[in-house]
Amino acid sequence: xxxxxxWHNITLQIPFASNKHATYAKQAIEVDxxxxxxxxxxxxxxxxNVLIATFSTLTIRLAxxxxxxxxxxxxxxxxxxxxxxxxxxxxxx
Numbered sequence: 001x002x003x004x005x006x007w008h009n010i011t012l013q014i015p016f017a018s019n020k021h022a023t024y025a026k027q028a029i030e031v032d033x034x035x036x037x038x039x040x041x042x043x044x045x046x047x048x049n050v051l052i053a054t055f056s057t058l059t060i061r062l063a064x065x066x067x068x069x070x071x072x073x074x075x076x077x078x079x080x081x082x083x084x085x086x087x088x089x090x091x092x093x
Contacts, residue, residue: 007041007056008063014051014074021085022046025077029070040066 016022026044034040041056053070057063 007058008060010055010057010063010067012053012055012067012070014053016049016051016078017081019046019049021081022049022051024081024085025051025074028077029073032073034066036062042066042070 014022014025016025023046026046030044034042039058040062043054045052051074055063055066055070057066
């Protein structure tokens with residue numbers, strides 16, 4: 001049986017241009033559940049313009065894989081915001 005001290009904890013802070021963009025990123029990423037919820041715990045929150053991701057994993061390997069997948073998702077969100085956010089925000093409602 002594992003105890004909380006057996007878990008590996010990682011916190012990533014990703015700054016965005018605005019609170020709105022950080023919130024978009026959180027909303028886009030949080031819809032995908034962790035594939036191994038018994039072995040990986042994830043929390044996402046936004047503080048001002050910073051997306052804060054906290055991971056707890058049972059193994060170092062899972063910590064690396066989870067962090068890598070998260071950063072790939074962040075990269076996709078950032079590239080999407082760069083391509084479309086300004087155009088979408090300038091459109092009349």
